[in-house]
Structures are given as structure tokens and as C-alpha cells.
Amino acid sequence: MVQVTLWGGLVPLADNQKTISVEAGTIRELLRKLEDRYPALSGPIKNQVAVVVDGVIYRNDWSQPLAEDAEVFLMRRLAGG
Amino acid sequence: MSFDATHQKEQFKSVGTRPLRPDGVDKVTGRARYGADFNMPGQLVARVLRSPHAHARIVKIDTTRAEAVKGVKAVVTADDLPDLTNGDAALFAILDNCMARTKALYDGHAVAAVAAIDEKAAKQALKLIDVEYEVLPHVVDVDAAMAPDAPVLNDAIFTEGVTPKPDTASNVANRSEFGHGDVEAGFEAADFIVERSYKTGQTHQGYIEPHACVASCNPDGTAELWVCTQGHFVYRQNCADLLGLEVSKLRVTSSEIGGGFGGKTHVWAEPVALALSRKAGRPVKLVMSREEVFRASGPTSATSIDVKIGARKDGRITAATATLRYTSGPYPDMWAELGAMTSFACYDLENVKTVGFEVVVNRPKVAAYRAPSAPMAAFAVESAVDELAHKIGMDAVAFRIKNAAKEGTKSSYGPVYGPIGIGPTLEAAKAHPHMSAPLRENQGRGMACGFWFNFGGQTCTDLNINADGTVTLAVGTVDVGGSRASLSLIAAEELGIEYQDVKAVVADTATLGYNDMTDGSRGTFSSSMATISAARNAVEIMRQRAALMWDIPVEDIYWEDGHAKAAGSKYGNLAPLSVKDIAAESGNTGGPIAGHSELVADGAGVSFATHICDVEVDPETGSTRIVRYTVIQDAGKAVHPSYVEGQYQGGAAQGIGWALNEEYIYGDDGRLQNPGFLDYRIPVCSDLPMIDTQILEIPNPNHPYGVRGVGETSIVPPLAAIANAVSNAAGVRMSHIPMSPPRILAALKDAKG
Numbered sequence: 001m002v003q004v005t006l007w008g009g010l011v012p013l014a015d016n017q018k019t020i021s022v023e024a025g026t027i028r029e030l031l032r033k034l035e036d037r038y039p040a041l042s043g044p045i046k047n048q049v050a051v052v053v054d055g056v057i058y059r060n061d062w063s064q065p066l067a068e069d070a071e072v073f074l075m076r077r078l079a080g081g
Numbered sequence: 082m083s084f085d086a087t088h089q090k091e092q093f094k095s096v097g098t099r100p101l102r103p104d105g106v107d108k109v110t111g112r113a114r115y116g117a118d119f120n121m122p123g124q125l126v127a128r129v130l131r132s133p134h135a136h137a138r139i140v141k142i143d144t145t146r147a148e149a150v151k152g153v154k155a156v157v158t159a160d161d162l163p164d165l166t167n168g169d170a171a172l173f174a175i176l177d178n179c180m181a182r183t184k185a186l187y188d189g190h191a192v193a194a195v196a197a198i199d200e201k202a203a204k205q206a207l208k209l210i211d212v213e214y215e216v217l218p219h220v221v222d223v224d225a226a227m228a229p230d231a232p233v234l235n236d237a238i239f240t241e242g243v244t245p246k247p248d249t250a251s252n253v254a255n256r257s258e259f260g261h262g263d264v265e266a267g268f269e270a271a272d273f274i275v276e277r278s279y280k281t282g283q284t285h286q287g288y289i290e291p292h293a294c295v296a297s298c299n300p301d302g303t304a305e306l307w308v309c310t311q312g313h314f315v316y317r318q319n320c321a322d323l324l325g326l327e328v329s330k331l332r333v334t335s336s337e338i339g340g341g342f343g344g345k346t347h348v349w350a351e352p353v354a355l356a357l358s359r360k361a362g363r364p365v366k367l368v369m370s371r372e373e374v375f376r377a378s379g380p381t382s383a384t385s386i387d388v389k390i391g392a393r394k395d396g397r398i399t400a401a402t403a404t405l406r407y408t409s410g411p412y413p414d415m416w417a418e419l420g421a422m423t424s425f426a427c428y429d430l431e432n433v434k435t436v437g438f439e440v441v442v443n444r445p446k447v448a449a450y451r452a453p454s455a456p457m458a459a460f461a462v463e464s465a466v467d468e469l470a471h472k473i474g475m476d477a478v479a480f481r482i483k484n485a486a487k488e489g490t491k492s493s494y495g496p497v498y499g500p501i502g503i504g505p506t507l508e509a510a511k512a513h514p515h516m517s518a519p520l521r522e523n524q525g526r527g528m529a530c531g532f533w534f535n536f537g538g539q540t541c542t543d544l545n546i547n548a549d550g551t552v553t554l555a556v557g558t559v560d561v562g563g564s565r566a567s568l569s570l571i572a573a574e575e576l577g578i579e580y581q582d583v584k585a586v587v588a589d590t591a592t593l594g595y596n597d598m599t600d601g602s603r604g605t606f607s608s609s610m611a612t613i614s615a616a617r618n619a620v621e622i623m624r625q626r627a628a629l630m631w632d633i634p635v636e637d638i639y640w641e642d643g644h645a646k647a648a649g650s651k652y653g654n655l656a657p658l659s660v661k662d663i664a665a666e667s668g669n670t671g672g673p674i675a676g677h678s679e680l681v682a683d684g685a686g687v688s689f690a691t692h693i694c695d696v697e698v699d700p701e702t703g704s705t706r707i708v709r710y711t712v713i714q715d716a717g718k719a720v721h722p723s724y725v726e727g728q729y730q731g732g733a734a735q736g737i738g739w740a741l742n743e744e745y746i747y748g749d750d751g752r753l754q755n756p757g758f759l760d761y762r763i764p765v766c767s768d769l770p771m772i773d774t775q776i777l778e779i780p781n782p783n784h785p786y787g788v789r790g791v792g793e794t795s796i797v798p799p800l801a802a803i804a805n806a807v808s809n810a811a812g813v814r815m816s817h818i819p820m821s822p823p824r825i826l827a828a829l830k831d832a833k834g
Contacts, residue, residue, distance in 0.1 A: 005495060007257070008257055008259075009242055009255070009257065012244075047169075051115060052496040052570045053446075054496075054497070054500050055492075055497050055500065055687075055688075056684050056686065056783065057534060057536060057684075057685060057711075058682040058683045058684070059537070059538060060535055060538060060539060060683055061683040063448075064683070067416065071496060071497055073495045073496050075277075075495070076167065076418065078419065078454075078534050078601065079346075079414075079419065079449045079453050079600075079602035080451050080534075080602065081341075081344075081346070081451035081452060081600055081601075081603025
């Protein structure tokens with residue numbers, strides 16, 4: 001079970017939950033289960049999300065494994081110059 | 082991702098050397114082809130009509146008279162670029178920015194465009210396009226735009242991120258918040274508090290090459306685009322989406338690029354060129370003038386920021402807050418959010434809170450500018466940090482070291498840091514001779530830290546072993562800072578061949594799989610990972626070919642120092658086979674040899690820098706001179722150290738211009754007053770000292786060679802480092818960027834009372 005923290009803009013789309021517990025072994029599984037539980041998250045997850053796992057930002061690699069005690073944040077996809 | 086990106090290699094032969102760049106001769110002899118250097122038979126000249134008003138409803142556009150001009154082949158308006166964005170707000174903003182639909186939202190907003198056989202006809206036609214405007218009240222200042230009585234740009238914008246959601250429209254598109262702990266309790270525990278407000282002007286990336294392209298739409302539905310861009314695959318997607326083209330039918334070739342710095346990360350005029358070509362049935366060349374670049378391509382945000390930091394007598398920060406208001410031009414974006422995330426990222430804070438407000442104004446659509454949003458936030462925070470250190474009576478570096486983030490720190494934007502490099506850059510600054518060098522009268526020293534995220538992304542690379550054993554490397558990330566040299570070094574290193582035997586090219590969109598653009602400091606980080614992967618795949622094939630040549634099992638062949646070698650003694654004294662040996666036989670051992678790679682290069686790792694600056698201020702004129710400047714930054718592993726140094730120096734140079742001179746100046750009429758390099762002054766060589774650099778190499782655990790991105794972080798500390806230096810030299814705290822001579826004189830005058 002990983003604890004995932006949402007960025008502020010997502011909280012209203014997830015029944016005002018800031019932190020959510022999800023049983024997931026990879027980022028892909030985590031995002032899929034979040035979408036199943038909170039369908040309103042589908043749009044942001046498809047277009048805007050980056051996932052921070054133990055301090056490392058993942059923008060694309062949804063196969064990344066999640067340890068039981070992983071610290072996970074959903075962040076907006078960053079712009080760069 | 083099947084490729085193992087874990088850091089493994091620590092001994093290098095090619096990586097870390099400084100060979101000449103492969104594109105150098107063409108660039109210094111004028112043979113390199115930039116956006117405007119390409120031509121197609123029968124091409125037309127495009128010119129864009131732009132709004133003279135900061136905010137106006139477009140009542141009617143009549144192009145009849147323009148179309149009648151001899152030599153005019155097409156005139157387009159928003160009607161020729163119908164909305165195909167399907168509810169995608171970000172894409173709609175790009176579309177509306179390319180060609181205004183119902184309202185002109187800033188001085189310079191495109192409202193129509195002409196393609197003609199020559200410039201004279203095109204210009205004449207522009208004058209004959211009749212646009213009826215209903216001029217509306219405008220607002221360009223970030224604080225003024227937030228006022229309750231400000232003219233509202235878009236009736237559909239209701240502030241997101243606040244509860245309850247407002248029932249009236251405003252210019253504040255979004256509120257974001259980050260942090261942890263109890264800041265009120267933290268301030269209660271503080272012995273000293275600094276609280277101050279700061280402003281920064283809007284700056285342009287100042288790339289020397291204007292936006293330029295040649296577009297050609299064919300009757301069969303195919304199209305070609307030659308363009309100056311940081312990401313031709315992204316431009317292809319943008320244009321295909323906006324014009325309803327199939328992606329595979331639009332071939333985009335990136336030219337050499339004379340600077341981008343984030344400003345060439347999405348389309349500005351390219352869909353207009355394609356629309357003109359589609360309508361005219363001929364190729365169309367569109368080149369922006371410098372004035373158009375300033376007025377109508379993306380600058381950075383103007384900002385207004387409040388910072389409050391408290392600390393105990395022993396120098397430990399107890400609480401920190403920042404409220405950041407960023408302009409985004411007329412379309413909502415996430416620039417303040419990035420500022421809010423990065424503000425306090427350098428520090429280990431128990432109690433921290435940052436709030437960002439995205440504010441729409443009648444200025445050009447904001448684009449990324451090198452570590453977008455971080456420099457302004459760092460200016461405000463690092464100024465306050467410096468002031469607080471002075472107040473406590475601590476050395477500025479020691480104060481920062483005491484509060485620096487480290488492995489295990491919960492960052493101000495949420496996640497806990499892994500191994501990070503802020504501490505080593507501060508320790509290096511403390512030990513640097515610059516910090517103890519004597520200063521003369523009217524001179525001051527400042528230093529500051531900076532943070533940026535860095536990222537990787539989708540990357541695809543082809544590596545072909547030619548019949549003579551030389552190697553052609555095709556990459557899809559545009560070379561903005563010498564990456565063809567660094568990627569050639571990477572290929573040479575991995576294959577064990579000479580740098581001179583590798584030729585790297587940037588492939589067009591039809592010849593390579595999708596690549597994200599060169600942004601987020603990802604070019605060398607990502608494409609080097611893909612190059613290593615491709616080279617390893619090629620090595621596997623060369624082992625198989627060697628097995629055929631020797632007629633022994635491939636399992637008995639290993640690769641070492643650029644050669645296939647037979648393992649053990651059972652094969653006698655077989656001479657190792659070089660890449661050239663194997664390539665020469667390739668026709669009879671299975672055909673061409675190539676390595677391919679497609680991967681996602683995630684795990685770029687965050688980046689930190691510390692800068693030191695000495696400034697001399699003339700108290701009579703307010704003019705400033707940068708006397709000495711030092712950049713200290715972690716590169717993970719510097720593949721081509723000269724280009725890493727160049728990135729550090731370039732970021733510092735741009736930061737110096739931003740800190741001291743550069744600023745969009747608007748008149749009361751909302752029109753940009755200084756859209757040219759005479760009135761918008763970027764630094765030239767004679768304005769700058771030699772910028773000293775110190776490369777730290779703390780390997781990135783998520784890259785096989787330990788490489789980190791280096792392109793952006795170097796622009797984060799300069800505003801603050803220079804502001805601290807000027808403040809120390811002038812004896813008065815400077816809180817408004819740029820610190821132009823009039824502002825410095827005014828501050829000195831205020832200080833005298």
C-alpha cells in the first residue's frame with residue numbers, strides 16, 4: 001500500500017482527499033486505480049501528471065516499480081526551457 | 082524501460098575531453114543553415130498583420146482590398162485556422178495566440194497574414210486589410226490586473242484552486258499552494274524576521290535568431306516544414322493538430338538554431354505559414370522581424386513577490402513564506418506554480434508555505450525561459466535570505482550552509498530529497514578564492530543559490546556503423562548547446578572508437594521515432610542515454626558478426642576497447658577485430674550494422690548551483706559594472722566540459738542582463754515601447770567579465786555515466802547574486818529587477834531621505 005499525495009488542483013477531483021492509500025506495484029497500476037476510484041482524475045492523469053517517487057520525478061516511465069513504503073506525489077508536468 | 086540506466090561507469094577515455102565541435106566550422110564560416118536560410122522553388126513571402134491595441138474586440142476583418150493587390154496569393158485570418166482543439170485549453174491558447182479569433186489580447190497579436198510573390202506586395206497588402214476594432218480597457222501590470230476593478234480579459238476565467246469557487250470572472254486564473262509545518266508557530270519561534278516585497282520586469286529570452294520557417298502544403302495532403310525550433314517533433318504535433326493534418330504526412334526538419342532558451346518550445350507562426358501555403362498552393366517563407374519577436378513571441382513572466390523568513394539567533398530558519406504573482410500573458414498557465422515550487426527548494430525547512438497566483442494580462446503569451454519561473458522566485462527568496470543573514474550577523478554562505486537541504490530533507494514542494502548537490506556547491510563557494518578577494522570602493526559582493534528540477538523524456542536514436550567503420554549517429558533532440566559534440570563523445574566512448582569517427586546529425590521527423598523537445602536540460606541527458614543504449618545494441622550485433630567471421634560461438638566473444646575479442650586460450654592467438662574490421666565484412670556477414678534505441682529517459686534528478694558576483698556601482702550615475710563572476714554547479718559528469726562551462730557562462734550572462742537592464746516597457750496605451758535590441762539592452766561581450774566556472778561532478782545515479790542536465794540551473798541564481806552584490810555595494814536593499822541606473826539612483830536617493 002503506497003500513500004500518494006495529490007497536488008492542490010487535483011484534490012477537489014478526488015473527493016477532497018489530499019492523501020490517498022493505493023495498493024499498487026507500479027506507477028501505471030497506481031494511476032489506473034486512481035482513475036478507477038476517482039474518474040474525474042482521468043483528464044489530468046492523461047495530460048498533465050508527473051509522478052514523484054522517493055524524490056525522483058517520472059514524467060513518462062509508468063513501469064517504475066513502487067516499494068511498499070514509497071513516498072509518492074502527483075505533480076503537474078513541468079515546463080522547461 | 083528495458084535499458085538499465087543505473088550509474089556504472091567511472092573511467093572514461095573520450096567523455097571528459099574537449100574536442101572541436103562538429104558544427105563549428107559551418108557556424109563560423111556562415112555555411113550553417115538557420116531558419117531563414119532555407120528556400121524552396123516558387124516560395125512566397127509571408128507577412129503578418131498585428132494588432133496595434135493591447136486589448137480590442139475584432140468586430141470585422143475585410144481582406145478584399147488586400148487580395149486584389151498584384152502578387153498576393155493568399156490572405157488568411159482565424160477563419161482559415163478553425164478550432165480543432167477539441168477542448169484542449171493549452172492547445173487552444175497556442176491557436177488563438179497564432180491568430181486572434183474574437184479579441185486581440187496584446188499589442189502585436191496576429192490578426193491576419195498575407196503571402197505574396199515578394200515583400201513589397203506583402204507589405205502593401207497588409208496595409209489594405211481593413212480591421213474594425215472595438216478598443217477595450219487593458220491591463221499590463223500584474224498587481225493592477227489582480228485589483229477588483231481591473232479590466233477582465235476573459236469572462237470565462239474563474240479562479241481555480243480556491244474554495245468556494247468564485248462566481249465572478251477575474252484575471253487570476255489559478256491559486257496553488259505548497260509547503261508543510263506550521264509557519265505561524267515558526268515565526269513565533271524566530272528571533273529575527275525579514276519581510277519584503279519584490280518585483281521583476283518581463284524579459285525576453287533574447288535569442289539572436291528570430292522565428293523563421295518555410296512551409297509547403299501539397300495537394301495530396303502531405304506537407305513539409307523547415308523551421309527553427311527546439312523540438313521539431315513537438316512542432317509537427319502542434320501543426321498537425323491545429324491544421325487537421327495526419328502526423329505522418331507532415332515532415333518537419335529542424336534548422337540550426339540561434340538560441341531558444343524555452344522560447345521555441347511551441348509554435349508561434351508556423352501554423353500560419355502552413356495555412357498560407359495550403360491556401361496559396363505554393364511554399365511560404367515566414368520570418369519574424371526582431372520587433373515581432375519582442376511583441377509577439379513568448380517572454381518570461383513579470384512578477385510581484387512577497388517573502389517572509391524568520392530565524393533564530395543561531396542562524397536556523399524557523400519559518401518561511403512566499404506569495405508569488407506571475408503574469409502569463411493573456412492565457413492561463415502554470416508559471417507562478419513553478420515559482421511556488423522552486424522558491425525554497427534549496428533549504429531544509431520545518432515550516433514553509435508558498436502560494437502562487439497565475440495572472441492574465443494584456444502582454445504576449447509567456448513562454449518558458451531557462452528554468453522557467455525559478456530565477457524570479459530565487460531573486461526574492463535569496464535576497465531575503467541574505468538580508469536575514471546580515472541581520473543575524475552571520476556570513477551569507479555559512480547561513481545558507483546551516484539551512485541547506487540535504488539527503489532526507491522534505492522539500493518545500495513536497496517530496497523528500499535523495500542525494501543532492503546544494504551542500505557541495507556551497508562548500509565549494511566557501512572555499513573559492515573569489516569569496517576572499519579584496520573589494521575596492523563602491524564595490525560589493527553577493528552570492529546566491531538556485532534550484533531547478535531538470536527532466537528527461539521520450540527519446541529515440543539510431544546509430545549506423547558504416548562500411549568503413551565510421552559511425553553516423555542520428556538523434557532527434559535539437560542541438561542547442563553543443564550536443565552533437567557531446568553525443569559523439571558518448572558514442573565514441575561506448576564503442577571504443579575515436580571521436581573523429583562519429584558524425585552526429587539531427588534527423589527529421591520522417592526518419593526517426595518521436596522525440597520530446599530539447600527543454601528541461603534534457604538534450605544531452607536523454608539522448609546520451611539513448612546513444613549508449615543504441616551503441617550497446619550495435620555492439621551485440623558486432624559480436625555476432627565477429628562470431629561469423631571467426632566461426633566460433635558468440636558467447637565466446639567479448640567486447641573491449643573497441644574490439645571484439647575471443648575469450649580464453651582455446652582459440653589460439655586470434656587478433657582482436659576492430660569496428661572497422663567488422664564493418665568491412667558486414668556485407669557478407671548479414672548486411673548493415675546498426676543499433677537502435679527508443680526509451681524514456683526519466684530520473685534526471687534535481688540540480689543546484691551557487692553563484693558569486695562582485696559589482697561596482699557608480700553612486701553618481703547609478704550605473705553598474707560586473708567586476709567578477711563565478712558559477713559553481715554540479716554536472717553529474719561533464720561529457721564535454723567546454724560546453725558545460727558554456728552553459729554555465731551563458732546562464733550567468735543572461736541573468737546579468739535580466740538583473741541589470743532587460744525589461745519590457747509598456748506605455749499607458751498598452752503598447753510595447755522597446756521592441757528592439759537598441760532599447761531592450763542585452764549584455765554584449767564588453768559588458769561582461771570572464772565568467773569563471775567550477776564544475777562539480779557528483780554522479781547522477783540514474784544515468785549510466787552519471788550525467789545530469791546542465792542547461793537551465795545556471796540562470797536561477799544570478800538575479801539574486803547580483804541584487805545582493807549591488808545592495809552591498811550601494812548600501813541599500815534593491816528589491817526591483819532590473820536594477821537599472823534610474824532605479825539604483827532612486828534607491829540611493831530614498832536611502833538618503
